Amino acid sequence: MSLEQKINQDIKAAMIAKDSVRLRGLRAVKSAILLAKTEKAGVEELAEDTEIKVLQKLVKQRKESGEIYKEQGREDLYQIEFEEQQVIEEYLPKQLSREEVEAVVKAIIAESGASGMKDMGKVMGLANGQLAGKADGKTISEIVKSSLA
Numbered sequence: 001m002s003l004e005q006k007i008n009q010d011i012k013a014a015m016i017a018k019d020s021v022r023l024r025g026l027r028a029v030k031s032a033i034l035l036a037k038t039e040k041a042g043v044e045e046l047a048e049d050t051e052i053k054v055l056q057k058l059v060k061q062r063k064e065s066g067e068i069y070k071e072q073g074r075e076d077l078y079q080i081e082f083e084e085q086q087v088i089e090e091y092l093p094k095q096l097s098r099e100e101v102e103a104v105v106k107a108i109i110a111e112s113g114a115s116g117m118k119d120m121g122k123v124m125g126l127a128n129g130q131l132a133g134k135a136d137g138k139t140i141s142e143i144v145k146s147s148l149a
Contacts, residue, residue, distance in 0.1 A: 003051045003091060004033050024080075025087025032058055052133040058088050060136075093133045098143070101135045105143045117148050 007030050014023040032054050037043050046054070062085035069078040096104070108126045112119070127140050 002045055003048075003055075004030070004046070007033065007091070021083045022087050025084040028058060028084055029055065029088055029091065049132060052092065055088055055092050056133065056136075059085055059092065062088065095136070096131065096134045098139065101131065101139060102143050102147070104131060105140070105147055109147055114148060117145075120144060120148055123148065 007026055011026045014026055036046055036054050062081045066078050066081035105127055108123055112122060114123045123144050131140055
């Protein structure tokens with residue numbers, strides 16, 4: 001079952017349960033998937049990695065917006081963003097802990113023979129490919145920088 005089909009089923013279930021928080025988050029996901037499909041010239045199904053990228057983008061947007069709302073003292077708007085983020089994250093693969101990401105990055109550095117900051121691009125490319133959907137790009141970047149420094 002594709003992500004889009006699962007989202008549609010979950011939207012129906014949220015409507016029946018009158019769960020407005022879940023419904024709002026699921027509708028955001030459905031909208032983003034439909035937008036991604038139209039950008040790809042009317043593709044029937046998105047590839048799984050594309051779906052994950054769409055979900056990650058939505059989560060990142062919610063986090064950034066939530067931080068801004070919190071800084072401005074808008075707890076009500078922050079709560080909405082946080083709730084949507086929680087719903088969207090349910091459909092992402094389990095995120096690795098910082099220690100697990102560090103272990104993968106160190107293994108990549110050892111395999112590639114990277115020795116300093118000049119090799120950061122090569123290591124980042126390998127790490128992003130291997131950790132796609134399992135870790136945040138910002139976290140990967142921080143770990144690679146600290147490991148190569």
